[in-house]
Amino acid sequence: MSESLSSSSILRLIRKISYFDSNSTNIQYLISKVSPQTLSRRPDTITTPSTLTMGEPVVVQGTAISQPYNPYEHKAAAPVDQPTAPPTSSSGGGEVQPTKCRDPIFALLLIINVAAIAGVAGTYGATAFNEETNNSGGNYNGFIVVAFILGAIAMVFTGFCLPLMMCIPMVLIKASLIGMLLLSGVMMAVSFATGNMIGGIFGLVFFLIFMCYTKAVWSRIPFASINLLTACTAVKKNCGVVFVAYFYVIVAFGWSVLWAIASFGVYDQVIVTGDGQENTINYGYYFLLFLSFFFTHQVIQNSTHVTVSGTVGSWWFSPEHSGCCSGGVMGSVIRTLTTSFGSVCFGSLLVAILQATKAVAEAARGEEGGSFLYCIAECILQCLADLLEYFNKWAFVYVGLYGYSYIEAGKNVFALFKNRGWEAIIADDLISNVFFFLSLSVGGICAGLGYAFDESSLGNLFDNAPDTGMSVSASNAVLGFIIGLVLSSILLSTVGSAVNAVIVCFAEGPAEFEANHPELSRKMRETWLQFYPDCGA
Numbered sequence: 001m002s003e004s005l006s007s008s009s010i011l012r013l014i015r016k017i018s019y020f021d022s023n024s025t026n027i028q029y030l031i032s033k034v035s036p037q038t039l040s041r042r043p044d045t046i047t048t049p050s051t052l053t054m055g056e057p058v059v060v061q062g063t064a065i066s067q068p069y070n071p072y073e074h075k076a077a078a079p080v081d082q083p084t085a086p087p088t089s090s091s092g093g094g095e096v097q098p099t100k101c102r103d104p105i106f107a108l109l110l111i112i113n114v115a116a117i118a119g120v121a122g123t124y125g126a127t128a129f130n131e132e133t134n135n136s137g138g139n140y141n142g143f144i145v146v147a148f149i150l151g152a153i154a155m156v157f158t159g160f161c162l163p164l165m166m167c168i169p170m171v172l173i174k175a176s177l178i179g180m181l182l183l184s185g186v187m188m189a190v191s192f193a194t195g196n197m198i199g200g201i202f203g204l205v206f207f208l209i210f211m212c213y214t215k216a217v218w219s220r221i222p223f224a225s226i227n228l229l230t231a232c233t234a235v236k237k238n239c240g241v242v243f244v245a246y247f248y249v250i251v252a253f254g255w256s257v258l259w260a261i262a263s264f265g266v267y268d269q270v271i272v273t274g275d276g277q278e279n280t281i282n283y284g285y286y287f288l289l290f291l292s293f294f295f296t297h298q299v300i301q302n303s304t305h306v307t308v309s310g311t312v313g314s315w316w317f318s319p320e321h322s323g324c325c326s327g328g329v330m331g332s333v334i335r336t337l338t339t340s341f342g343s344v345c346f347g348s349l350l351v352a353i354l355q356a357t358k359a360v361a362e363a364a365r366g367e368e369g370g371s372f373l374y375c376i377a378e379c380i381l382q383c384l385a386d387l388l389e390y391f392n393k394w395a396f397v398y399v400g401l402y403g404y405s406y407i408e409a410g411k412n413v414f415a416l417f418k419n420r421g422w423e424a425i426i427a428d429d430l431i432s433n434v435f436f437f438l439s440l441s442v443g444g445i446c447a448g449l450g451y452a453f454d455e456s457s458l459g460n461l462f463d464n465a466p467d468t469g470m471s472v473s474a475s476n477a478v479l480g481f482i483i484g485l486v487l488s489s490i491l492l493s494t495v496g497s498a499v500n501a502v503i504v505c506f507a508e509g510p511a512e513f514e515a516n517h518p519e520l521s522r523k524m525r526e527t528w529l530q531f532y533p534d535c536g537a
Contacts, residue, residue: 097408100402102339104139105346106342110296110349134194140264143300148451151448153445161442161491162235165438169225171227172434178215179208181214191203216350223298225527227431227502230524234501236331238326241308244333252487256483259289263293288357294352301489301493302344305497305500307497308334309332309401309497309501310332310335310336311328312498314328343399343405354384357381391413394413396411401501401505431496435492439494440487443484447478450478450479451474
């Protein structure tokens with residue numbers, strides 16, 4: 001059986017010679033296909049056998065690929081105005097799933113959650129901001145205005161981080177790695193200086209471990225840098241995802257304000273009595289409020305992740321769909337908010353339950369004098385939440401790339417780490433350090449600007465402000481740090497999601513990468529071969 005090739009397709013086929021073995025019969029066959037007589041024929045009369053007799057499979061960028069790779073074996077791409085998923089990878093990994101809604105019950109739970117908070121905010125929130133009717137005896141108007149101002153500032157400064165990562169990825173990775181080492185050293189020194197010998201000993205152990213880690217992964221920095229560069233290139237070619245991320249940030253900011261209004265209302269009506277005294281704390285209210293907050297924020301953050309992953313997949317496998325508002329971008333947005341939305345909510349709810357439980361344990365520990373058992377519970381819950389959130393990060397790449405349900409995506413994650421776990425973890429960890437320091441920087445800037453708002457700022461908005469146990473300036477500084485950290489983390493997740501998608505696509509479709517983006521593929525192979533010289537290229 002044979003399949004048709006155009007003249008331009010033959011020229012592209014020549015570029016794949018480096019992936020064939022040196023069998024002279026194969027080379028002569030390729031040369032015969034590009035002879036002047038061949039090129040003069042009509043495209044539909046040129047044929048090539050569907051299979052050739054080759055040697056052992058070659059290894060491209062660490063992944064074995066059967067010979068020959070035929071980049072034309074995929075189905076023709078759908079028109080760019082249709083929301084299409086990237087084609088199946090040639091290495092036999094993921095497969096595009098049929099279009100249908102997956103895990104819909106969890107999407108329904110999110111809708112119920114948002115509706116409930118909106119109802120509570122409408123019912124009890126208004127009185128919390130009216131100093132004549134609220135039980136706590138103060139108004140929060142000044143804090144709400146400061147939150148809006150600092151939120152806008154955080155978005156501006158986070159926007160400056162994106163071109164910075166595109167210009168100097170290796171410098172940022174090295175600086176963040178050294179910064180983490182210095183930070184652990186400072187914490188150790190402070191513990192010894194304050195007489196906390198146990199904390200100092202633990203700090204010394206972690207400092208030494210981090211020194212060994214830094215030495216071990218330093219040679220991987222070039223590979224992590226090219227992953228970051230490739231991810232930034234994909235984001236640049238599909239700059240519409242940046243605007244999508246800004247949209248998700250606005251939604252997250254709006255949700256934070258709505259939740260805050262509802263929380264103040266619940267606090268004012270349920271926890272504080274009419275004479276200003278606090279009732280016995282009902283931790284059930286705390287759990288539901290925290291669960292609502294974390295659930296929705298996780299969904300917003302993971303929706304960004306799935307959208308970007310799908311867009312990077314389209315750029316990787318079908319670069320003709322790239323563009324600001326191309327079919328790759330819009331199709332990924334539509335899939336995320338429709339057929340894959342239930343899967344996003346499923347994984348987000350699991351993390352939110354652990355985060356809410358940990359938050360309640362923290363509140364209980366504060367009320368009951370810092371019980372050691374509560375500390376143990378917090379530590380366990382935090383570890384479980386971190387592990388699940390890290391697992392979700394990779395599972396949602398498969399949701400975005402192929403449209404898997406959450407459970408099916410999880411199975412693919414296990415296969416990914418079975419085949420090349422440590423390299424994916426190291427590259428992801430090095431780049432995550434960059435995002436951490438950039439988010440920390442934006443949070444610090446917002447905290448400093450928030451501290452500038454005191455009782456005399458914004459007219460009389462801070463008159464009769466509630467007693468938070470801190471000055472108004474300190475309260476605004478804490479508020480600014482939280483807002484800056486959260487909003488910058490969501491926006492920087494655009495590039496972070498692209499990095500994770502690049503790592504997965506690199507494992508599943510290196511031949512498509514070479515065919516569609518040869519320059520980046522060459523850099524990736526060169527850095528890969530620096531520490532795997534015997535794997536082939």
